Amino acid sequence: MQEIKLNDIADSLIIFNKITFDRILKSETPSDSIALYTFYYYTAKWQGTNQPKCTTAYVANGLKWSESRVRKAKKELLDIGLVEDITSKDESGKIIGHFVKVNYFSLSTLKETHTIENPQCGIHDTVEKLETNALKEYIKCLKKEIEMLKNNNLSEREEKENFDIINEYKKICVSLPQTITLSPLLKSNIKTIENKYSFDKIKKVFKKAEASDFLKGSKGFKANFDWLMKDSNFAKVLDGNYDNKQAAKSAYDLSVAEKMMLEEM
Structure with a gap:
């Protein structure tokens, strides 16, 4: 800005x-x-x-x-x-x-x-x-006005970015929970993801989550927006840790994914 x-x-x-x-x-x-x-x-x-x-x-x-x-x-x-x-x-x-x-x-x-x-x-x-x-x-009063304008502009920009990401999640992850409460912690997590990854990478993670049987609840756990916005979880989804695997050909043990999931909860 x-x-x-x-x-x-x-x-x-x-x-x-x-x-x-x-x-x-x-x-x-x-x-x-x-x-x-x-x-x-x-x-x-x-x-x-x-x-x-x-x-x-x-x-x-x-x-x-x-x-x-x-x-x-x-x-x-x-x-x-x-x-x-x-x-x-x-x-x-x-x-x-x-x-x-x-x-x-x-x-x-x-x-x-x-x-x-x-x-x-x-x-x-x-x-x-x-x-x-x-x-x-x-002028001191103008400096104070400028700080207020900076804060307002920053707040408006952050709100728009939050809305864009949430809207993209709801559009792509139709099988995951749609109720989202923007708590201070969630806002902080979103900001971390925004600063670390491009919007295309964020959409890619949403697409991977929607395609993952495990994250959609096949083993009982179902991921949600808050879970995806945790930096460590986001990275694992992006790396393909929760992608669907062919049982006969995959070297990936689904029990490992379940264990990782439990550690994050």
């Missing part, structure tokens, strides 16, 4: 540090200020700049607010210093765009000039990296 790094998830998170929140809570209507600042933050994320093009009408439509409510909340953010109005002009001084600079916002790109091919950010606007936001390179 590819290693998850801080920057892999930073672009998917909206994080406020305590100082930012403290400032917002001092505003006249903190709920509106939080909603508007979050919307600016979100828009900055998908536009890839901390100076997104975010008009009053666009915000009003997105938040389902009236434009007057947007202007009021924006004024509070302007007064606090969390946003700034930015006007972009061409060389002749003509206004070519209005943008909202979102402060306390960090991006991995530093001073990357946006060209005419990326007009939503203006011709002369640049992406700046401010150090007051929670999305810095080494």
